[in-house]
Amino acid sequence: MIEIHALAASSAKGRLEPFSYDPGPLGDEQVEIEVQYCGICHSDVSMLNNEWGISKYPFVPGHEAIGKVVAAGPDAKSVTAGQTVGLGWNAGSCLHCAQCLDGDHNMCRSLEQTIVERHGAFATRVRCHWLWATPIPDSVDPAKAGPLLCGGITVFNPLLQFDVKPTDHVGVVGIGGLGHMALQFLNKWGCHVTAFTTSDNKADEAKKMGAHAVINTRSQPDLKSAAGSFNLILSTVMAEIDLPGFINALGPKGIFHTVGVLPEVKAPSFPLIVGQKSISGSPSGAPATVIKMLEFAGRHKVEPITESFPMSKANEALAHLEAGKARYRIVLTNDLK
């Protein structure tokens, strides 16, 4: 019997406590990863609190894992034992549905998600289908890479999916765990980058991350000065926003793209029609995109700004995140035994 030592909540909003489980035999196409680092994402908190009504308890968070492959099933491909890999939100896909065949494995009809109805990476080990264990290139620091696997790919993926050009003017709404990586990616993508934030104290930092301009949406709530400016506005927040104002800030053919779950999408249709504008969303990214993202991040030295906690202090780390104090992403270093 194999025993995985983890941290789990026994009920919604519960405190994480030591928890052990037997994962059973390794699947033929699975790999097992010895977790070295794991980032904390807001969706760990959403799942812990059962905000989406899909959580099962005991619940083990963690879906920004970096570690070494310690076992691989006989049909596992492309990764080998000893390799350092990353695992994000998705842990398995069928390979044969229309989306998988199209390369959109992140929208597989029977997608396995790392912390949905299975245990995540706040643990000594975690498993996934070989396809979702992405090798970490030497150019990327494993101690910082975790957040790239979920937050990073989530903001990077739209750039490829929506064919963002280096000549584009792009706005990023929310300079937090996701937004601070989006600013870096977009700057290196060649775009003119504007950070939208409600915190004046993030303005200087946003510029260091790659923003060419900063708009404080609290002091300039009408966004009128920015009307018609943007090809893309990438929104990373989960709060209520002035969607009509952001749509007005788009130029012709502009896209308002959200990767954060907004309470609602609500806007007049007329500006969409007159300006051929779109409102869209997207989930994480497919394996091919994760590979490209990691290579791009390595080449351009894009990396999350992280704070480190030992995994045994995950409750303290979660409290720090929930208090809005994380600057900008927390990574747990595994000290579970």
Next chain:
Amino acid sequence: MIEIHALAASSAKGRLEPFSYDPGPLGDEQVEIEVQYCGICHSDVSMLNNEWGISKYPFVPGHEAIGKVVAAGPDAKSVTAGQTVGLGWNAGSCLHCAQCLDGDHNMCRSLEQTIVERHGAFATRVRCHWLWATPIPDSVDPAKAGPLLCGGITVFNPLLQFDVKPTDHVGVVGIGGLGHMALQFLNKWGCHVTAFTTSDNKADEAKKMGAHAVINTRSQPDLKSAAGSFNLILSTVMAEIDLPGFINALGPKGIFHTVGVLPEVKAPSFPLIVGQKSISGSPSGAPATVIKMLEFAGRHKVEPITESFPMSKANEALAHLEAGKARYRIVLTNDLK
């Protein structure tokens, strides 16, 4: 002095009465068209009733005109006197703004619109910038072509703008003036086409126009049987619709695209994110697209199904349209003197 004889309303919702005006000297880049036919579009009614608050009176409707070029300014290009041309919603663009330079003249920053702050084509003659007088190919019947210039291009344009593939499954919401042309275009584009209608009596006709399937949204209001089916849903209606239901009917990467002014766009964000779906709109089309649309329509014998009224009976024709009786588009034959 030149005198143009037209039909105009002197106030919002007013009856059209004979009205003459002097258009002044022809602009250097303008052409003057002797109107032979003019389609009636719902936006003629919206403008006549000042629904958008931008109408000026006396108001001359008409922006689906077909006629012969009878005069051309010294700098007019690409069209010559005697040529049969069509004029749609747009009558002029600057040629030098970012959108014009990109080929998106239909979103020019100083777009001149045929019936906005100028007189339309319910008249003996109408003028426009040479760019917007599109030659009608021999393969297209001038007596039926009028509606292609506004309604037709409006539903055709998204197919190019959003890169619709012949392998796509596309739904069309509303089988009226625009929708009945959309069904034909999409069928000839090679797509699987579904008509969404609230009228059972349009089902057979929709199939004749090219629909492979018909869904009555009154008898199947939840649209659940269609979940995940469509790459594109092209909505042509101006009424309240079940937007969340239509978004649910989209497959991954699906687009809900409206060319009709909906009272509001309102939907949850979660399905957009999980399925990488979009909500978008677009206005008419640029001249290059109008040319392609006319060639495509001629080659595939796509043409509006029209009812004919003499232009002198425009009030009766408008009443017929407003009563929802038009099957499917009205064209006025010019008998004004």
